[in-house]
Amino acid sequence: MARFDFDTLTDRTDSAAAKWADRTENEKRAGIVPMSVADMEFSCPPCVIRACEQAARHGIYGYTCADERFIQAVKGWMLRRHGLEISPEEITVIGGVVPGIALAVRAFTKPGEGVIVQPPVYPPFFSMAEANGRRLEKNPLLRDASGRYRMDFDGLERLASKPDVKLMVLCSPHNPAGRVWTREELERVRDICAPNGVILVSDEIHSDLVLHGPHTPMLNVDENAVMLIAPSKTFNIPGLQLAVALIRSPENRRRFVTELSSSGHGSVNYFGRAAAVAAYEEGGEWLDEALEYIGENYRVLASFFARELPDLTVSPLEGTYLAWVDFRPLGMQKEELDRFLREDCGLILAPGHIFGKEGEGFERFNLALPRAHLISALDRLGGKIKEIQHAQ
Ligand SMILES: Cc1ncc(COP(=O)(O)O)c(C=O)c1O
Incomplete structure (x- = not known):
């Protein structure tokens, strides 16, 4: 019996949701639910909503610290969910994972030095290195005919052995490729780096968003790694x-924390801490159900493409709620594809080219939405493509 409701759509029009604010007036009128930015169209776990309400009722939203309850909540979650033992001094709170990447770039490299990334990948992997004056060293992932990606270890070896390459930013699990890297793959990365x-x-x-795992935390493979996690x-x-x-x-921590304090960061978000404690202490069952729901949404999407558009390959989804689809067989240029999907089909997706040139011709679908809205988006796509085929 399902305990949580993932089928009801919450209207986010008046909540300044970035993804919803990006809609045109026509898209708003048509009630199109965007499938672009990676947040969910599901209400948070009830335990998190209760914790935020309680925190709001308190009435004083002052400077906040990473207290013992928070530390224990993080520790407990990592041990239960991922088999990773951490001690309190290993935990540093930051304002986001992207800020964490920027801090690491500044802490572990000098301007002009090289940073390895593996495109197609989440765009801030490029911009956090480049905006800080570092050189990008790209080691593109390799893709097989089934749409599954793997790492190019020979390419990695070549880049890692350059004397001024000091850092690699790994996406694990990988957005947008949907891979959950195996322990063996991660060991090879460690053995090269x-x-x-x-x-x-x-x-x-x-x-935490793993459909086919297990996920291997990098610290269980490489004691020197900097792991960035978030609820x-x-x-x-x-x-x-x-x-x-x-x-x-300790040395890497000293360098990271020095960079954090010298940039003026280091405070803890009052509501973030309250929500994180509740989520890590009590959110496990909600997450299990959310993952089942997302897994079924993926099956709906994959069977739609297999049935209606068999030339377009959907990459297998091992982790994340982001499906990666190869639209190159439609033969459209990237601007034409963007326009066709958005204007003709009414689909608001993340265009593949934002993940690097390796993503051109691909599209990323956010699957964390009520199934009925996924199905109507797919119906619009299928209908439009049939229309074109009939006209030809
Ligand atoms: C791989 C990856 N890292 C980081 C982020 C964002 O992190 P934050 O919002 O904590 O800065 C995202 C969001 O989509 C992501 O996919």
Whole structure:
């Protein structure tokens, strides 16, 4: 018996939701639910809503710290869900995972030095290095005919052995490829990076959102890694701006924390802390049900493409709630594809080219939405493509 409701759509028009605010007047009138930015169209777990209400009723929203209850909540979650033992001094609260990437870039590299990223990948992986004057070293993922991605270890070896390459930013699980890297794959990354003195920053914001796992926390493979985690994607609370850097190496922690304090950051969001405690202590059952629902949404999407548009390959989804579809067989240029999907089909997606040139011709579907809205989006797409085929 389902305990939680993922079928009801909450209207976010008046909540300044970034994704909803981006709609045109026509799209608003048509009631189109965007499938672009990676937050969920599901209400947060009831335990999180209760914790926020209680925190709001308190009436004093003062300077907040990472207290013992918060530390224990993070520790307990990581041990129960991921088999990772962490001690309190390894936990540093930050305002988000992207700020964590920027801090790591500044802490572990100098201007002009190289940072390895593996496109197609979440765009701030590029911008946090480039905006800080570092050089991008791209090691594109390899894709097979089934749409499954893997890492190019030879390419990685070549880049990691350059003397001024000091950092690799890994996306684990990978957005948008949907891969949950295996322990063996992560060990190979460590075996290439460590001897070359390349520090690994592992963005594990999607690590709780695993459909086919298990997820392997990088600290269980590499003691020197900087792991970035957050309750934000998992429990749909990214607006509360709280994430955690887990750093075991005292030297790496010193460098990261120095960068954090010298940039003036380091305070803890009052509501973020309250929500994170509730989510990590009590949100597990909600997450299990959310993952089942997302898994079924993926099956609906994958069978739609297999049945109606078999030329377009959907990558297998092991983790994240983001499906990655290859639209290149339609033969459209990227601007034409963007326009066709948005204006003709009424689909608001994340266009693949924002994830690097390797993503051109692909589209990313956010599957964390009520199923009825996913189905109507797919119907609009199928109908439009049939119309075109008949006209030809
Ligand atoms: C891989 C990855 N890292 C980081 C973020 C965002 O992190 P934050 O909002 O904590 O800065 C996202 C959001 O989509 C993401 O997909």
